[in-house]
Amino acid sequence: MGVNVPTIKLGSQGLEVSKQGLGCMGMSAFYGLPKPDADMIKLIHHAINSGVTFLDTSDMYGPHTNEILIGKALKGGMREKVQLATKFGIINRDGKGEVHGDPAYVRSSCESSLKRLDVDCIDLYYVHRIDTSVPIEITMGELKKLVEEGKIKYIGLSEASASTIRRAHAVHPITAIQNEWSLWSRDLEEELVPACRELGIGIVTYSPLGRGFLSVGPKLIQNLPEGDFRKIFPRFKAENLEANKVVYEKISEMATRKGCTPSQLALAWVHHQGDDVCPIPGTTKINNFNENIGALTVKLTPEEMTELSSLADMVGGERHAFMTSTWVNSDTPPLSSWKVDA
Template identity: 80%
Template structure:
């Protein structure tokens, strides 16, 4: 049987060799039949390889579902289950996320797909360089405290990121590519892990399979196998690496083992804190890999193999920016997140949406278009806000500027001013009718000894003490004029007269009212299927 070891310093016991499950569902050709893969997984467990590795990226999602199926019937209790989050591959684009909301939603989704109550080891698959690692770790720590995950791991993290993460909550394992073909981790990452008591989980310990099958790997690669595009498997790099593989084969023959076993034995001999997770889709290859645990290497043989590896040509990845070499995160003090906003508002929300939102967290303000020219909000939205104690912030309280300067607004509008073409009330017959309303407002303003802008803004201010209009301008003179509105007093009769003028405005306020509160209801909560 495969021996067990403690991975990291938190007491997590795993099999000395694990099973990488990615290739069963993704990246190395078409997905393999579930029945065959479940048979392989069960065979691995019966053989003592109980440390299973997956990710929500693989498929995406289908690999976790496969593992979940394989763990039915009492198998869950026999394994140590690791999965990962953080990489989103959609429409040919890759995004990395480590913000708290995504951490939590990813975990919840993985628990459902795996059909388990707890994930043993939950890795940050790649580092989100926009989010301080302390923020990501803070949410993971909460998941540990809630019993949803037992241990936390990182993958492709820089030494600095590892240290900062470990200071928030102990890191149990670093998953990193490490093999005879990939040794860049030895100078900085491995010493950092050992200093902090972090276990090391080498993925692709067989050089993406090249150390098992050599050039045949590429010759027989099926459609969809991304290994064909790796720099070390191209042109002169490939020719040079074939020679290294040939020497490994010769040494394996002299040792009475396979090239895979020799290459894996080299990884195992790196230390008792190292647990490689070679992947395969074939039982024969799995058995061969397990045989590596019986291969003993002398210091001289280790040295010889290491010297061969120093001559490997070509980068291990098409984009090295997605590796530990570019995986530092911003300082914690740069983070603007929880606690960084004081109040919540809505804009152009329907009454139903306002009520539902307010039931989750108090809404402080509704921003809505409200002016003598836009009064559709008065029947439903304003009463709803007042019932719930929500402030009202009218935008465009001067009717997009028309209540300030009238038709001159359009005559002098510069190129790119959407008011010329986007607003129906400033077109054709609507415009002609609205000019007359503006003229009457001007007459009334003259009699009041104020400007049309001040009169129109005063009407908004007189709607109530819960109303705070936000007129915009680019000129100091206009700003000063707008401020003057606060000094304009209107009698009930004047308010009534202005309101009656406003009732005759012609034309919608937008070309399409779909983007307004009149079409802003949302689906019921129970309909929501979150990511994953």
Template identity: 75%
Template sequence: MATVGRIKLGSQGLEVSAQGLGCMGMSAYYGPPKPEADMIALIHHAINSGVTFLDTSDVYGPFTNEILIGKALEGGMRERVQLATKFGISFPDGKMDVRGDPPYVRAACEASLKRLQVDCIDLYYQHRIDTRVPIEVTMGELKKLVEEGKIKYIGLSEACASTIRRAHAVHPLTAVQLEWSLWTREVEEEIVPTCRELGIGIVTYSPLGRGFLSSGPKLAENLSDNDNRKTLPRFQPENVEHNKIVFERVSEMAARKGCTPAQLALAWVHHQGNDVCPIPGTTKIENFNQNIGALSVKLTPEEMSELESIASAAKGERTWVNRTNWKYSETPALSSWKAE
């Protein structure tokens, strides 16, 4: 089995495994929740294999994924992991609401600590940016939580470059989480350079194109009715037909390299730099083992370019709406916001 090394995430001292484990699909969004005992066994296998950076959120379930991880970390496992969770998204009345006001931030953190059965969260992200509350106000409350020892490090997820700068000026950010894969490249324009300029680590979710770059069109054909990917543009029949060709070309290159398509796609992300930590999710031990095998795949600059030219032909927006989440409107001026 591949050796999983360590990397420094950000400039404040957090060190994590070079590859993390995204835990969302164990409990939510990608079909029905998976059997608890199997998921705890998978988490233990990951930790024992050297993958100690676990990623969750209070909205996964909601709440059930944090409870699952809390159970998995009982009996001395907590000391071996770097635990990341998120706040800020809820679905009252079935519609997404994003919040970053201080009372909400504090209440969300306290609730996550309880569900996870821990005294301190290693990395606490704002899951989405609340454009009604200046980022300075949200970060002010997160800074207090650091000072109180409830969280160690602060992150943002899906934030634009100017929001990242403004947040970092209040308290150093340790990580920005974003979608980055062979077929999702928008972040390379502004977000990644901003993070690197400021010394902020980069955590990439969906590094396998939500599974398409590992399984290809058969994944789209076999999604259950309650799998959110069924609604995504890239998984619609007219785009799957086109993206099938992309997958086939990635597969051909993987065969030449003696690895799987998933390992090739994941290796591409690893080759972006030692400040980048992908967090592929899985619910199967065999897929987990395959994912860490990507750490042994070496790519030349020519192979990187070839892969990029293949994948840039993918069709369909990455998300549910016809825009990228990095093009949020800026938060209002600090002076215009009043706490209720």
């Protein structure tokens, strides 16, 4: 392969991860049918042997089946080679996502994930979405106990506002936030990125390839399998397709000029945001994985970064199908409002 995958310090608490990670969601859920375990374990082993050792999953992927898959893949001495991240907080009930952050749920979720993953400790445990009915200090209090008990090493938040991040960090240091960040999703830059850098928190970016659109453009939508979650996303709807097609074409033009692929260019743009940023593109194919780590060799000038950054202004449609559950609506009640049952 010839691609050296360096490591970076994620946050200021001591966690070191590969500069690019592997998002594992699509192996088991949401993007069409689950893929065969044997094929996905082969891919995960290939990633680890290539130097991509930061694996990202969640209890809601499947649900549960993705964690079980990762657990199988980490048998035979692989566990010691990886930095393992999972998440909790979302329950899919009758097709609707419920968010829970109360202490009993935090603990039971962690215990269940440890069993499915078949590990003694989770390296990075994220609050997947913020429960806006529970003060963040209460959720964090239980996570802090889990750190003290050795069940998790580091704590993360996904889709949390700057004020929620600050309040959480005051209870126990936050190592990383996980948010969407890509050439067409830049809403975290004004508030969240400065807050994280002030507090020494790393930034893990999910969907850095725009859920695949920045890799292949509109033909992705034509080939989405039945039941693919992306069909409900605003940017994949017909009314937004023309604007987003132009964005993809401009990325492709620059990629051709630079002698790389659109995927590599889009990932390189994320990497160039800083050494505290780690994208976790997902894939189910070894060839795509190999292409993605090639992004680490792509260098961008300040002028090219500016040209690419301007594309976000042209994008049509919201970045998420459920914007109400993203960081823009993640403030929690004050701690003084919490009543402890006698």
